[in-house]
Amino acid sequence: MNPRERRAARHQPPTPEAEAGPRPRRRKAPITVEQVIDTALAVIAAEGYEALTMRRLAGALDTGPASLYAHVVNKADLDELLIGRLCAQLALPEPDPAAWREQIRSVCTQLRDQYLAYPGISRAALAMAPTDLDTLRVSEGMLAILLAGGVPPQAAAWATDALLLYVAAHCLEASIARQRAAHDDTIWVHDRNELLRRLTALPAETFPHTTRHAAELTAGESHDRFDFTLTLIIDGLTHR
The missing domain is CATH 1.10.357.10 (Tetracycline Repressor, domain 2)
Incomplete structure (x- = not known):
């Protein structure tokens, strides 16, 4: 699934297949979406949101900016992932x-x-x-x-x-x-x-x-x- 497909999936109701959990990967990717989110949040915690650019994030991941687009569509997509991560951690009564x-x-x-x-x-x-x-x-x-x-x-x-x-x-x-x-x-x-x-x-x-x-x-x-x-x-x- 490419970044645009992943982004679209986050805005769609979960399917029975999705609720059953992700399928095992056939091979391990060098960088995962979770790593991208973790690293972006670390940059923000240390330097503030204004410091977070795709180039800065790529540097923190020790890769090139172009390679990030295999995982996120653009900065707006990254923003959604970041806010989504924070929202997922809230305890709703x-x-x-x-x-x-x-x-x-x-x-x-x-x-x-x-x-x-x-x-x-x-x-x-x-x-x-x-x-x-x-x-x-x-x-x-x-x-x-x-x-x-x-x-x-x-x-x-x-x-x-x-x-x-x-x-x-x-x-x-x-x-x-x-x-x-x-x-x-x-x-x-x-x-x-x-x-x-x-x-x-x-x-x-x-x-x-x-x-x-x-x-x-x-x-x-x-x-x-x-x-x-x-x-x-x-x-x-x-x-x-």
Whole structure:
């Protein structure tokens, strides 16, 4: 099966033959798709998603860029494989109407932690067509949880999309902030006291609310804000 056929297969319902497991290979390939994914994730963990190019990946695999195309169609195909790998590692609970809020929060938190372990990788998830079977497994699980909690189908569908989008955007912002913080001239962005000083030093007549509530504006860690936003979305669904 060539890379295009493999990619198409990931977007199709599994066949009985596929569910029975892959057929044994007649010969061992020098590089496997799993090795490509493992190596790409290692590059991202060490250097960030922006460093991952087909040439950089080929170098890490000690091969030429052209040889990668025997395993992946293109960079978009690689992105699907990477996000699919992370999604496959999420533990999806059996939907429980009495615990659906905690369950949906757990799935989002697991995905957040996966993304944060590979700086910038959530960029690959943005605007990705949700038809890859591994990513569909996660959206299916989230939809099942919300429906079990009594959320109407349309609201549950859009909420699933909104939650996945928020998790990806939150993690991408965090990775960009860390990258910028590596430069001395922007380190103050991560220094709450310095940011607080700058906000309170603004002219109060022009920025009355910012200066008065600078402490609130700069309060909390990244995960505090993440939990706050999840709660807003979940509570909104409850009120509907």
